[in-house]
Amino acid sequence: MSALATSRRSSPLGTTTLAGLKPALFITLVSIVAVVIAAIVSEPFRSPTNVESLLFQMAPLLLVAAGQAIVITTAGIDLSVGSMMSLATVLAAASSSSAGAVVAIVVAVGLLGGLGNGIGVVSGVNPLVMTLGTMAIFRGVALLVLGQPGGVVPADLLTPLTTVFGHVPLTFLLALGGVAILWLASAETRWGRALFAVGGDEAHARRARLPVRRTLLIAYSLSGLFAALAGLALVARIYSGDPNVGDPFALDSITAALIGGIAVTGGRGSVLAVIPAVLLLALTDNLLNLAGVFSYWQYIAKGVILILTLAAYHAAGRPTGLLTMARGGWRKRGGAA
Amino acid sequence: ATTRADPTGRFTIGYDVYWLGNSWSTQLAEEFRAAVERNGDSIEDVVYTQSDNQVQKQISNIQSMISRRVDAIIMTPISPSASVPVIQQANRAGIPVTLVAGMADTRDTAAEVRADDIVFGRTGAEWLVRKLGGRGNIYVLNGLPGFSTDTLRWKGAKDVFDRYPDIKVVADAHAAWDTARAKTAVSNMLAAHPDVDGVWSQGGAMTLGAIQAFRAAGHPLVPMTGENNNGLMKVWDRLARSGDRSFDSIGVVNPTWVGSEALTQTLNLLRGDEVRKVNLVNPEPITAGTLDRYVRTDLPDSFWVDTRLDDAQIRALFDR
Amino acid sequence: MSAVQAPPAASGSRGEQLRRRLLRSRELLVSYGLALALLIAFAVATPGGWEPQRILTILGQNAQLGIAAIGQTVVLLSGGLDLSIGPVMNLASVVSSAQMRGQDGNIAQGIAVAIAAGGLVGLVNGLLVSRAKIPPLLATLAVGTIVQGGYYVYTEGQPKGGVAPGLQSAADAKVLGSIVPWWLVLWIAVWIVVAFLLYRTTWGRRFYAAGASPRAAWLSGVAVSRYVVGAYVLSGICAAIAGIALTAYTGSPSVSGADSYTLQTVAAAVIGGVAFSGGIGRLAGAFAGVAVLVFLTTILETLNVDSAVQYVVQGAVLIGMMLVNRRLIGRGSGSAGR
């Protein structure tokens, strides 16, 4: 045990915060390599339309995956984010008020919906079941607001949402900013430290007199909020409301968070890692598409990538693993030798 | 429309397969593919993408076609509203967009080929009302809430039922165009409202489920509306031959050959010919009188009758 | 033995044993209580709801969910999660139809191939989880995706063959004075077999140990990964049987008909009191869980509730029941066990 080693680090960031970035580093490298190869090989990939499309496509997933990452860090899960996104799009398209009012409504609904999830979880309902329930509720409400796709998004909302700088959409930049804020909040505030503790072991956190309930309530509220914002980012893509459009995002957001190295068992990971994870997922779709690979093969490719990534994390977790990115990684808790 | 053919007069077409989750959507894509073979000399290449019934994926797919500068795009909008921006984006890039078997809330399409869903709903409803003599209790089987096909078909039917006060909808359910869910829903309806005279259904698979539910409950069959689905045709044919008078049906045709029609229109467009923008195709519905001509007892239930596929292509579809 | 005095209440009377046993299965009592409450609501709210035959029919129609939920429960008890159930059900539908080709003579072959396929997928899941140590949620999600891709490649969206008429008629057949649906009997039979293995054999004992604490079980000589793999294989087989049941019920193969089943099985197991942490909960809970889901849907559909409102009510009831569940279980059981 090198416990007596005296590396007196004095970084402004916490040690665990930095350690949590290691998995992110790994997939960042992977996705950068993928981008470079694709850009060299594929002419359509380099095209501005494609780049813009890719970035527009990433924005909603970035936001919703960041919120999901927070919830998974608490050792929970949020299946309701997809329905919440749909709900946000129909609210944006059905309320025919000003941009400010729409944003206020969407933010409030996101926070309240997430808070509802939090209250259920804090009261002891299993997160998966709780959010399965609210998933149905949000979908029902979305259908009540707008029975079929359509509606009109206020122009003063659509204009900023669809703004593009060069070929970089504003929603993408805002999404990046949102992820960064969530990362700092989860890694570098008292609430964030409590978040990791609660996710690591709730009973211990309670004994340490951490505000467990408040921590969870905030986590789920944030997930709701970010799902709602992701809904707005989706509006930038569909210019309308659609009560079903968010459905695939529930699983996609979980996949992104886990590829980003957030541990399903809670208490480990870094929200920042969802950025390369989302990039990797979007690239997979985009490249397979450009390569003309039919989507059933895409399913298979995606499944294999998922397994390989996780197997790589596992290998890296072992001191003798091939990848040394997490050298001196975590001693496993109670796992078989 | 502009002519964008390469020197040899051949075009590159982008086709987005919106879904392959049921046999209708699969045959739609097959009709398109068959038409591509037939028009081989006008086509340089076809860029296929697949959207798996996901709006967001379809948008990316169309955008990737735009970045590959195809000559024209043929697509089935998964959401009428969400597809608008990307259709306009294609237009800005000078690429005409043809819609097949679906619609979008925009006038910026080059051509549209589809069955009119309102007419679909109305045709079945009118037949049912006539069959019941303007009075009776009926069940309604809808598709999935929040999808435009569902909304429009029901709108067409409801307008008819509203005109007949003695037609009572005693039970309705959304059964997702799925046999199993329709069967469960109808057996629940039969338990709660056994006094039923007819069934209006949005799709053939659901009608099959309804028939099975009636049989399982030992309830005599009643007239039911249906679609051009071979499974339904086969059951109907068998019932008709066995002399069952209680059952009758109508196969409202939602043709899969719009897939081939869409290609024809698109090629005409690219060649600079005059094309009609909105082509609503609602072929003659199949009735007891014409059933013989359509039913294919030699083919599986999942086949859709009234096709432009030739026999070899049909075999290929089911034997691969 | 030495002559030390035994501490008080060491062995305990039979009555005390029973009381303890019941207390340990408090979750079971609660979930059956909820199922009963819904059954009463069903009887009161829907015409003919009190007829036993109707209730049996409804349960029989949902045998496929019930059978799949048994597999999910076993996997949850092993400390895992199976998100590949829907895809495996579709796979079973596709391959069994392809084998049967609509001929009664091929039924056995169709069933055998489908079950083998389901078991194989389960084996892959199990190996990924126990050997490659990939978290179950992800491993089974990925395998499910691959399976889905696989049968799409195989069918190109158009399932081959057809369901044998004999199997179709079995879907609606009733036995025991023609009131009990055949599939309900099959469901209960699967349940009894699995319950027997879990609760009456030493394998069940060691299986629970492996689920509750893999490390402790391993140190006690339990071949943990064998049991984990076994759980996934069992789940794959249950899902395959469920897929066949669904295909028989509809009479036609489908590549997407079972998509919604994955989450439903999780919900059923959890409503039945099974925890995600492994080793906690009883198989019997899954039956109550399925009953709760099924009667709730049936009530809402029979009352002709608007689909949008149905979603809201379903979600609210699910949450409400779990809250009640917590209230009833949460009290009185200290925190030591956590």
Added chain:
Amino acid sequence: MPRSELSSIAEPIDVSATSAVSGGPTGSPPALACDALDKRFGATHAVRAVSLSLGAGRTLALMGENGAGKSTLMAMLAGELKPDTGSVTVAGSVAVVHQELSLFPYLTIAENLCLGREPRLFPGGPVNNRALRTLARAALDRLGVALDVDTAVGRLSPAEQQLVEIARAVALDPALLILDEPTSSLEPSQVDLLHAATERLKAGGTSVIFVSHRLEEVFRFADEIAVMRSGALVGAGPASDFTRESLVSSMVGRELEQLYPDRSAAQPAAEPVLAFDGAGGHGVRDVSFAIRPGQIVGIAGLEGHGQHVVAELAAGVRRLQAGQLVLDGSSTGRAGFKSPRAAIAAGVAFVPPDRRTSGLMLPLSIAENLTVAAAHRLHPARLLNGARERRATGPVAERLRLRFQSMEQRVGELSGGNQQKVLFGRWLLVPGLRLLVLDDPTRGVDVGARAEIYGVLRELADRGVAVLLVSTDMLELIGLADEIHVMYEGAIRGSVPGHSATEEEIMTLAAGAA
């Protein structure tokens, strides 16, 4: 004076009027007072009408058998558990070091130490990590512990973790510090650190409640002693009123003449059951010794010098990387036993040191935990037979003086020491046992039960079973083992015969001297 004989232990005894602990030498108001605290868990009456008071700057040792109710009482004093009846008054804050560690393995020492009270850059703002590290270092310094505060806690040894946990409590500067078996995995020098720290705190007016099953420590730490039995307070008074013997008898309700059983006179067989032959790997090297039937072989050493690895190699938990393991004269294969399963098949059983994460299946019942290893042999037809099972488990529970409600009870509900007994008892059900490997088997076990376990061990040895005993408790090794191998830096530094060994001798070897 504590009473050593009680007519009935089921009757609650109210000692508050006569022997409640005094309010300190100066008679100042008590720092802690509780009145008629009562707590039941279902049928278990865990704490019965306990009244206590403790003066500022005093240390109270709370003694009692496993399951007497000590931890439950502490939880109520700390406000973590609501009493059914009764009240608690504490003059100030309370800090607790729990019997079971409650740190967060994936967070660093610094993050663990300051959890919930991280210094911030500005009010409501982000964490000031530099200040955090400084604060954490100060907390460790106060205890005299040298550890890198940036290390993740999961990478520390159990003893180091326990020290961090103690540092966290000490740093809070509480009015009342509760230490529930804080020393169970500490070695003597670390106990000294704790002692010094509590002395400093006491000087500052902090009161301390201390639980330990190590009697030597009790007299060293405590000013006052209170004894619990079956949930009730059965005796209390200044530490000087107690002798070792009177304390033990008031705890266990009977005289305990002798903790360690007599050594067997018989010569162990010549042929070893298991022999280490130049074994190495995982930080140990060149380990050679033999264990013969009927022999108890002890391994001593300071924390982190490889003694746990030796136990794990013997039991198949880890594979050898060098040398070989010889079973009955023939090698066990290239790298020793393939798995614990293979070891068990050869008759080698293992009791791991960490009962909560490695030993027990906490959500399962006592019966399930006891029979997991023996299941197939208890029920050869693979069908469970309740009667046969009860016949087998009943005597084991009795023999170990297990305090429980029913065999169906969740093992997680048992007190720490009773959990340890279940873990040990598991192997008494397995027939054909040839070698028992024990790693700290009596951690947290009360003195009475320890005597039982020791008795069982000797009985097993007399029947020809070999025992490999790794322990941090030097006296335990001296009292039991026929031969003691002392480890230092991964190798055996020296060996001493058990009957003549002294603590000094072992300590010298363990420290690498001699």
